[in-house]
Amino acid sequence: MSSKEILSITAEILSTNRVLILGHIMPDGDDISSVASLYLGLKKLDKEVRCSIDYDIPSYYKEFPGVSAIENYESTCDYDPELIVVVDSSSPDRVGRFADKLKLFKTIVIDHHATNTMYGNLNWVDESSASCAQMIYILNNSMGVEYDRELALANYLGIATDTGFFKYSNTDYRVFQVASQLVKLGAEPHFVSTTILENKTLEQLQLLSTMINNIKVECDGQLVYSHLTYDDYVLHRCSEDASSGFVSELRSVKTAEAAVLFSEFPQGEIHVSMRSKRWLDVSAIAFTLGGGGHPRAAGCSFSGYNIEYVIDEVIPLLKSSLRDELKG
Ligand code: 5GP
Ligand code: MN
Numbered sequence: 244m245s246s247k248e249i250l251s252i253t254a255e256i257l258s259t260n261r262v263l264i265l266g267h268i269m270p271d272g273d274d275i276s277s278v279a280s281l282y283l284g285l286k287k288l289d290k291e292v293r294c295s296i297d298y299d300i301p302s303y304y305k306e307f308p309g310v311s312a313i314e315n316y317e318s319t320c321d322y323d324p325e326l327i328v329v330v331d332s333s334s335p336d337r338v339g340r341f342a343d344k345l346k347l348f349k350t351i352v353i354d355h356h357a358t359n360t361m362y363g364n365l366n367w368v369d370e371s372s373a374s375c376a377q378m379i380y381i382l383n384n385s386m387g388v389e390y391d392r393e394l395a396l397a398n399y400l401g402i403a404t405d406t407g408f409f410k411y412s413n414t415d416y417r418v419f420q421v422a423s424q425l426v427k428l429g430a431e432p433h434f435v436s437t438t439i440l441e442n443k444t445l446e447q448l449q450l451l452s453t454m455i456n457n458i459k460v461e462c463d464g465q466l467v468y469s470h471l472t473y474d475d476y477v478l479h480r481c482s483e484d485a486s487s488g489f490v491s492e493l494r495s496v497k498t499a500e501a502a503v504l505f506s507e508f509p510q511g512e513i514h515v516s517m518r519s520k521r522w523l524d525v526s527a528i529a530f531t532l533g534g535g536g537h538p539r540a541a542g543c544s545f546s547g548y549n550i551e552y553v554i555d556e557v558i559p560l561l562k563s564s565l566r567d568e569l570k571g
Pocket of ligand 1: 271331333337515516517533534535536537540541542543544
């Protein structure tokens with residue numbers, strides 16, 4: 244464990260009063276949980292803390308403690324903190340329009356992506372941690388934060404979602420240790436799993452059916468990919484968060500080593516979600532395309548291209564990586 248970084252970050256935050264916590268664009272459960280749990284922790288320490296994400300937060304996360312405190316870019320862009328803490332974000336562009344603000348204020352980065360570019364004044368990056376929320380648990384404890392039921396629930400959210408509810412390859416004994424502590428402190432696993440996994444609309448299931456109809460395979464079934472156009476989202480009255488988790492369905496195909504979902508939302512913005520099952524490092528491919536992530540889950544985005552063009556650019560890279568790995 245990087246105890247030196249934790250001690251310096253603890254000392255830095257404890258000696259500061261005005262803190263702004265930032266999460267990333269297209270926020271996922273781990274990001275939202277990390278922002279909310281650090282916010283609730285710093286509130287308990289009587290800090291003048293605010294938190295913000297330059298992106299809409301999917302509505303089902305609003306049932307979690309601390310999430311209603313997350314502000315948008317417009318309400319926080321003029322706020323002058325003494326310190327910014329960025330969570331779960333591997334590069335400055337991930338904070339959206341806040342990127343310029345990072346140059347103006349002392350910045351701490353807490354993250355678990357190996358592709359992190361170390362853009363803070365203090366960086367605690369632990370790629371062996373399954374979630375950033377798990378790092379926030381360690382930090383809150385190091386700062387002497389007392390956990391109550393609300394904070395335990397907010398913190399458990401990211402640990403559950405970034406491990407795919409304790410089934411991804413990043414799930415190790417430390418995940419269960421922290422999760423078990425949080426459940427003891429009052430987090431309810433069943434509330435989290437039903438709120439996140441069993442909260443779909445019928446339109447979302449129809450969008451899933453479109454994605455399944457669009458499936459293509461390459462490399463004898465080792466590469467499974469699909470796409471959803473902006474028109475597909477509009478037809479099913481869905482927005483982009485409706486397809487969160489869909490790429491896992493592609494990876495669930497027996498022969499698949501790699502799975503990719505190309506999704507266009509809003510119009511002209513293409514997000515590429517990549518997953519691998521056992522050995523392909525998709526974060527290396529995402530990184531060469533200007534994105535980042537983890538070896539088994541990574542992504543990148545393209546603006547101003549049509550979806551066919553992006554598919555034709557990305558699929559050959561995956562095919563050649565799969566072939567190189569097999570040859571090597
Ligand atoms: P997803 O496919 O669910 O959007 O993202 C999978 C992983 O890749 C997450 O850890 C996410 O933070 C990361 N990721 C997704 N898109 C991007 C991107 O455009 N840039 C970077 N740096 N990371 C990304
Ligand atoms: Mn994460």
